Amino acid sequence: MRRTISLLIFLCFVNFCFPLCAQERSTPRRGEGISTFLERHHRSGMSYQKAFIELNRRKLGKDETLRLGVVYTLPPLREKRKTDVHNEAPMPKHRPKNSIVNEPLFGKALAQVKPTSSRLRNACFYVVSGHGGPDPGAIGQVGNKELHEDEYAYDIALRLARNLMSEGAEVRIIIQDAKDGIRDELYLSNSKRETCMGDVIPLNQVKRLQQRCDKINALYRTDRKRYNYCRAIFIHVDSRSKKQQTDVFFYHATQKADSKRLANTMKSTFESKYGKHQPNRGFSGTVSGRNLFVLAQTSPTSVFVELGNIQNTFDQQRFMMSSNRQALAKWLTEGFVKDAGL
Numbered sequence: 363m364r365r366t367i368s369l370l371i372f373l374c375f376v377n378f379c380f381p382l383c384a385q386e387r388s389t390p391r392r393g394e395g396i397s398t399f400l401e402r403h404h405r406s407g408m409s410y411q412k413a414f415i416e417l418n419r420r421k422l423g424k425d426e427t428l429r430l431g432v433v434y435t436l437p438p439l440r441e442k443r444k445t446d447v448h449n450e451a452p453m454p455k456h457r458p459k460n461s462i463v464n465e466p467l468f469g470k471a472l473a474q475v476k477p478t479s480s481r482l483r484n485a486c487f488y489v490v491s492g493h494g495g496p497d498p499g500a501i502g503q504v505g506n507k508e509l510h511e512d513e514y515a516y517d518i519a520l521r522l523a524r525n526l527m528s529e530g531a532e533v534r535i536i537i538q539d540a541k542d543g544i545r546d547e548l549y550l551s552n553s554k555r556e557t558c559m560g561d562v563i564p565l566n567q568v569k570r571l572q573q574r575c576d577k578i579n580a581l582y583r584t585d586r587k588r589y590n591y592c593r594a595i596f597i598h599v600d601s602r603s604k605k606q607q608t609d610v611f612f613y614h615a616t617q618k619a620d621s622k623r624l625a626n627t628m629k630s631t632f633e634s635k636y637g638k639h640q641p642n643r644g645f646s647g648t649v650s651g652r653n654l655f656v657l658a659q660t661s662p663t664s665v666f667v668e669l670g671n672i673q674n675t676f677d678q679q680r681f682m683m684s685s686n687r688q689a690l691a692k693w694l695t696e697g698f699v700k701d702a703g704l
Contacts, residue, residue: 386436390428395659397576399428403436406583413437427568463527467535468520469543475527481699482531486589488578488662489526490536491519492598494556495563497570500601502672504549504682509672511599513542513550514681518669519597520544521691529695532589534581535559536574546684568655575659582662591702593624594664595694596656599681604673609636609647610680610690613666616651620663624701625649628665631697635689667694 390399400410415426417435422428463475492515493499499511516537521544523533539556557563559577564570578594585592600608610632614625629649636645657664669690670677680686 385438387433388436389431389433395572395575395655396426396428397572397579397659399434400436401579401661405437405439406580410437465524465527465535467538467540467543468524469545472524472544475524477530478528480530482526482529482591482702484589485526485530485591485593485698485702486532486534486585487523487526487592487698488534488536488581488594488660488664489519489523490574490578490594490596490656491515492596494537494539495554495558495570496565497563497567498552498554500599500672502601502678504678507549508552509549509678509682510552511601511672512556513552514672514687515597515599515669516542516556517545517550518681518687518690521688522595522597522694525691525695526698529699532585534578534585536577537563548682548684571655572659575656579659579661582660586662592662593698593701594660594662596664596666598666598668599670599672600668601673602671604675606671607674607676608668608671609645610670611648611650611668613650613652613654613657613668615657615664616653618657618663621657621665622649622651624663624665624697627701628667628694628697631700632693635693635696 386403388399388403391402396411396414397406400406400414405414414434414437415422417437421432421434428434461477463477464473465475466473468475491512493512494516497512499515501511502509516539519535519537523535524544526533536559537556538559539553541555542551542553558573561573561577564573582592602608612625612628614621626649629647632647633645636643652666654666657666670680672678672681681690
C-alpha cells in the first residue's frame with residue numbers, strides 16, 4: 363500500500379514539474395529586439411510578445427528591451443489560431459500588368475498610378491519616413507518658418523513610393539497621413555496626424571521604432587513568399603551645425619552584406635547623377651555601417667538615408683523645393699532598380 367501511494371506521489375510530481383523543466387530558454391543576439399528574437403524561435407505575433415513580456419518582465423531592460431547575456435524563457439509553442447495571427451499580413455496578390463493603382467495617400471490629383479515599366483514587377487518595398495505623430499524630428503528655421511523633418515521626409519517618401527509603383531513594384535507605405543498627399547509648397551505645414559499604417563504612433567522612442575519594425579516584419583513574412591526582391595528604406599533629414607553643408611549619405615546594417623551593397627549602390631547612383639547634373643560640384647556623400655535600431659530589427663534588407671542638414675541654408679534647398687524632392691525620389695528609385703539588377 364505504501365509503495366502504491368509513493369508511486370502515485372512520484373507520478374504527480376513528474377507531471378507537475380515536467381512542463382517547467384521542458385520550457386525553452388534562449389539568449390538574444392546583438393541588436394535583436396523582442397519581435398526578432400521571438401521570430402527566430404518561430405514565435406511571431408503580438409500574443410507571443412505579450413506572453414514573453416509577462417514571463418520575463420524582471421529580466422528586461424528599460425522600455426522592455428533585451429539585455430545581452432541574459433537567458434530568457436520562451437512562451438510555449440502552440441497551434442496557430444485566428445487570434446494568434448491577427449498581426450499577419452494577408453498574402454499579396456500580383457496586380458495585372460500595367461493595371462492602374464489607386465493610392466489615396468498621394469492626394470486626389472496623383473492618386474491614380476499607371477505603371478509605365480515592369481522593371482520592378484517582382485519587387486516589394488517598405489517605405490518609411492522618419493519620426494511622425496508626436497515626434498517632428500529635427501526642426502530647422504527659415505525666417506519665422508519652421509521646417510519639420512517628418513513633413514519633408516514624408517513628402518519624399520510618398521514621391522518615392524509613387525515612382526516605385528510606376529515601375530511595377532508593390533509598395534507598403536508604413537508611416538501615413540490621411541490628409542497630406544504629395545505637396546509642392548516650399549513650406550510644408552506641420553501636423554501630428556501621422557500613423558503607423560493606421561495605428562497611433564507612441565511617444566516613447568523605442569516603442570515607436572519597434573512598432574514600425576513589427577509592421578514591416580509582419581508584412582515581410584508573407585511578401586517574401588511572392589516577391590523575389592524585398593527592401594526597406596528609412597528616410598530622414600539630419601541636423602547639424604548651421605555652417606555644415608552635407609550631401610546625402612547612407613547607413614547600412616553592420617552585419618548584413620546585402621544592406622551594405624544596397625547602400626553603396628545608392629551612393630554610386632547619386633554620384634553619377636551629380637556628375638551629370640552638377641559636374642563642377644562633385645558629390646561627397648558617404649556610406650557607413652551603423653547599428654541603428656531599425657536596421658537591426660527589420661527582417662528584409664534595408665538602408666537608412668539622411669538627405670542633408672536641416673539647419674544649413676544650402677541643404678534646406680535640397681528638400682524645400684518640390685523639384686528637388688522629386689529628383690531625390692527619382693534617384694532613390696533608380697538606385698533600387700540598379701540594385702535589383704533589372
